[in-house]
Amino acid sequence: MHMLIELKNVSYIYEQEPPVTALEKINLNIEPGAFIGLIGHTGSGKTTLVQLLNGLIKPTSGQVIVDGKDIGENKKGLKDIRRRIGLVFQYPEHQLFEETVYRELAFGPKNLGLDKDEIDIRIREALNLIGMDFDKYSDRSPFNLSGGQQRKIALAGVLAMKPGVLILDEPFAGLDPRGRKQLTELLKRLHEQQNISFILISHRMDEISYLATRILALKEGHIVLDGSPAEIFSQPEKLKEIALDIPQLTEILFRLQKKGLEVRSDIFDIEQAADEIIDKLRSRNIC
Amino acid sequence: MNQIEMKHVGYQYNKTGEQALIDIDLTIRSGEFVGIVGSNGSGKSTLARLLNVLLEPTEGQVLIGGLDTHKRENVQQIRQKVGMVFQNPDNQLVATKVEDDVAFGLENLGVPSSQIRRRVDRALEQVDMQDYRDFSPHQLSGGQKQRVALAGILAMEPSCIVLDEPTAMLDPRGRKEVMSVVQDLNQQKNITVVYITHVMREASRTDRIIVMSEGKIVRRGQPAPIFADIDFMNKIGLSVPPVTELAVALRKKGLNLPDIMDVDELVKCIC
Numbered sequence A: 001m002h003m004l005i006e007l008k009n010v011s012y013i014y015e016q017e018p019p020v021t022a023l024e025k026i027n028l029n030i031e032p033g034a035f036i037g038l039i040g041h042t043g044s045g046k047t048t049l050v051q052l053l054n055g056l057i058k059p060t061s062g063q064v065i066v067d068g069k070d071i072g073e074n075k076k077g078l079k080d081i082r083r084r085i086g087l088v089f090q091y092p093e094h095q096l097f098e099e100t101v102y103r104e105l106a107f108g109p110k111n112l113g114l115d116k117d118e119i120d121i122r123i124r125e126a127l128n129l130i131g132m133d134f135d136k137y138s139d140r141s142p143f144n145l146s147g148g149q150q151r152k153i154a155l156a157g158v159l160a161m162k163p164g165v166l167i168l169d170e171p172f173a174g175l176d177p178r179g180r181k182q183l184t185e186l187l188k189r190l191h192e193q194q195n196i197s198f199i200l201i202s203h204r205m206d207e208i209s210y211l212a213t214r215i216l217a218l219k220e221g222h223i224v225l226d227g228s229p230a231e232i233f234s235q236p237e238k239l240k241e242i243a244l245d246i247p248q249l250t251e252i253l254f255r256l257q258k259k260g261l262e263v264r265s266d267i268f269d270i271e272q273a274a275d276e277i278i279d280k281l282r283s284r285n286i287c
Numbered sequence B: 001m002n003q004i005e006m007k008h009v010g011y012q013y014n015k016t017g018e019q020a021l022i023d024i025d026l027t028i029r030s031g032e033f034v035g036i037v038g039s040n041g042s043g044k045s046t047l048a049r050l051l052n053v054l055l056e057p058t059e060g061q062v063l064i065g066g067l068d069t070h071k072r073e074n075v076q077q078i079r080q081k082v083g084m085v086f087q088n089p090d091n092q093l094v095a096t097k098v099e100d101d102v103a104f105g106l107e108n109l110g111v112p113s114s115q116i117r118r119r120v121d122r123a124l125e126q127v128d129m130q131d132y133r134d135f136s137p138h139q140l141s142g143g144q145k146q147r148v149a150l151a152g153i154l155a156m157e158p159s160c161i162v163l164d165e166p167t168a169m170l171d172p173r174g175r176k177e178v179m180s181v182v183q184d185l186n187q188q189k190n191i192t193v194v195y196i197t198h199v200m201r202e203a204s205r206t207d208r209i210i211v212m213s214e215g216k217i218v219r220r221g222q223p224a225p226i227f228a229d230i231d232f233m234n235k236i237g238l239s240v241p242p243v244t245e246l247a248v249a250l251r252k253k254g255l256n257l258p259d260i261m262d263v264d265e266l267v268k269c270i271c
Ligand SMILES: Nc1ncnc2c1ncn2[C@@H]1O[C@H](COP(=O)(O)OP(=O)(O)OP(=O)(O)O)[C@@H](O)[C@H]1O
Pocket: A014, A016, A020, A021, A022, A040, A041, A042, A043, A044, A045, A046, A047, A048, A049, A090, B138, B139, B142, B169
């Protein structure tokens, strides 16, 4: 289950006129069990990076190594890697292709060689995990669903494969607030209880800060920041320079500090932040 | 003047399916900036598609500047009045050069080329992209692409713009850029704006919000009092901005705070 992913000197160039260098000499180790938050301005190379990780595209130069093996040199192994490293695409309409939701969700498990009953169980489980009703949706065409519903189905399709590493490219885009919250809690639970490693791409700093154990920031194809959420989000000026921002909660805690209330600023959970503020207000008895 | 009037509007995608919209009554005045929020599948995009006649209502009537969308002879005129911007600018940008992209819609309308030039220039200026006219759209950032998509719509000189989750794929800077361009257009050019979003922080910056649930409008009015009813918002699958959520958590723990919508307010109230 546990996989170590390594990138050695990886560059990727889109061959077109003029060529676009999307990634340049990336070196990176992703340790088993990590929850990586991958952030960066639009066009910084995030999607390109995760497509390299599960072998959808091959590096122009350098190596992608999974559990000690270069995935470029092992064609048979590649199929296995795509099963174990699940990728939910940035645009779900690029992922969906079957006529019904049921068949869409059956596709991956079928490829794993599972029998009919097991496939049915997996589909029900996956729909349940993302909070969509089996009877209501299983016969619908995925293409006639609303934007947010399509995204959830694409995610369920990957969950039904039970991958050891789950890569999500902007999974919150298009989800309503309840859907975002449910997905956030689901990812946290899967990470804590089932030992799945995660790579989460998102422009939403609120969710990234709450979930990630390590954050990588890309800028123009280079990794420019690498650290814990507390380290990354203590640099608001630096983040703004690269088109990013800090979570709203962090902004509030910084502003309170400036006003002389000595709250910690490395809290990314609303309840905990509220406790911290009350605590500091009591002990100072000012304001 | 009323820009948009929906009278008892219903919409059903297929005869056996459920109603995507049920008995919608909505009037939007010229120059208003209206936000639409609602859970997944609540009918927001369907409503938007009725406004520029991508769909016709299966019940009731939609009037744009007084013109009925049911009447075939009105369709072209309505599409000139109402411009649509979608979530993903890549689906909207077709040409290899920014200025050609902005001109595309005008050429389709058969606008004379002397006029096209002028209108493209002006549209690019309005979104502050005049320096990028010779760029290829793929050389632009997401926020810049979304500006170009917006310029393509502005060149058509619509009196109303409908944006369906225009910032979902943008980085934080791009998100702020698009919001401020739209606000300027509304305030300075008096363009009517209908802004669909799942980001409550964005919705809280509009004049008036429409809250949808299961095909119906369930709340309408100024953002602050609507967001103050957190229990209701949660019940229909929505939320409130993080700052409001924190304020509520603090209140539950005994701090005396009013309804709060922005960071400045909260900081002032605590310290
Ligand atoms: N299929 C492609 N052909 C040519 N260039 C591409 C292609 N896909 C991406 N690029 C370019 O490669 C660079 C990196 O793109 P990538 O999609 O990895 O960025 P991203 O960080 O995922 O951005 P976003 O946040 O907008 O999704 C960009 O300059 C982009 O224009």
